[in-house]
Amino acid sequence: MSQSAIKAPPAQVAGVDRRNSPSAGERTSRLLEQSWRPAALLLACFAVWWVIAAAELVEPYLVPSPGATLDVLTGKADYIWQHTWVTTYETLLGFLIAVVVGVFAAVVMVYSATVEKTLYPILLFAQVVPKIAIAPLFVVWLGFGIAPKILIAVLIAFFPVVISMVTGLKAVDPEMLQLSSTMGASPWQTFVKIRMPASLPHLFSGLKVAVTLAVTGAVVGEFVGANEGLGYVILQANGNLDTPMLFAGLLVMSLIGVALFVLVEIAEKLLLPWHASRRETGVTTTY
Template identity: 80%
Template sequence: MVSQGTTSATPATDAPGVVERDRPGAGERIAAVAEQTWRPLALLVACFAAWWAISAFKLVAEYLVPSPGATFEVLTGKWGYIWQHTWVTTYETLLGFAIAVAVGVFAAVIMVYSTTVERTLYPILLFAQVIPKIAIAPLFVVWMGFGIGPKIVVAVLIAFFPVVISMVAGLKAVDPEMLQLSATMGAGPMATFVKIRLPASLPHLFSGLKVAVTLAVTGAVVGEFVGANEGLGYVILQANGNLDTPMLFAGLLVMSAIGVALFVVVEVAERLLLPWHASRRDGAVTTAY
């Protein structure tokens, strides 16, 4: 017989078949990071080794594929010039990505809460997505000139679709029973969105953001290809016209580095903002039968 005020429920970690794991220490975390990164690093080293072998054994003419040494000599010797254009492309990418996220999330929310808007807007989004952006980029140059505007617009158009699609999928993936429970408890539409729909959609949204942020780099460079006097796209076009393949390869490497860095930033933001998600747990409590 249990006296009043005494809790008779068995703690979750004392229940049969439930094992509580210790939180990983610093050494275990470093080992986990090493386990996740050694494969891509090994592949990257292999790619650079193949690049070096191709240039060292003269398998391809040097004006077609420069050596890693010549490329890195350009990176270090003309770093001021490259950095100036890198900053321009990075600024265009970040601004275009931010606009794409804001507009994409807003459009997704409207589409989820309004069937009419979804049926009207969704086909237009698909139509706009399949149009090659390089084909319509010259129109933006004609309409907006050779300034920063066309590059941002192209970046927005390319990054917008993954954001809106992932956000719509996340908002629709909410458990209907949770929505019914919130309605039963008297929660209004805004409270339901903030407390249930939005948190549940964030894992899907971040998946789209990681795709969108890399596409935004491509969009900015595509806009620079069409008409610009600065930016990495301009550097690559100038190097291509002058057959300066070391500078061309340097521009491509820096452009890739921007995409990887922004991807990592979004990945870190996801880890910080979604520690509760199943994909981010280290397994504090698991079942063992």
């Protein structure tokens, strides 16, 4: 290759086309392009729900109308918000504990084959045990406070964090590790500069799964024994055949999961702008 080709910017190298950074209008257009299909599907689901309720194809005590559910959400907003905050707090605390403990466990497992061989089967066993089956034990051991709910959220969210982090740490190019060792980097420097950044895309994939599972874990704990939280609201509404309140609780619970998922997505976009999946500009080959 000639000296001029080496010094030329990517856009001037033969076979390479540099894409320009998108404008604000292009970003908005891209966002609308990505969001209109799920929005249309959601509207279609609500339309089917409304038709079923309006045509009385199902008894109202089984499937309430969207209007009745909306009336509950607006008329009892304070009541629902109080219990929503409890579930959100349990979910966030359980998720954060799962992230800290899971990342630490993954690092130890990657750097110690003995620990990995010992701990991995136990993690797998703990994952396959139904949490709803052992939740009553946590209530007996820890009482009816928030501790059992947080513990269940941790147990459910822990496994995706560990597995994704272990996969990310092991997915580092061996040549990069050899290069760092050749250049005299310490194990800590290799971890901070190479292993950890390379594992972040895998970790965030696990975090997006874990944060939604943490909501389920908190609600499962509230099903077993609680006097507050959305799980308690849903359980009481089910016992009283108050289906508008039950549907309202389910909708709010779903919104919590979606909101937390979006927050993790935003954090991933801010922390990993260099990753291919987050790159808005790039190089396109034209060979």
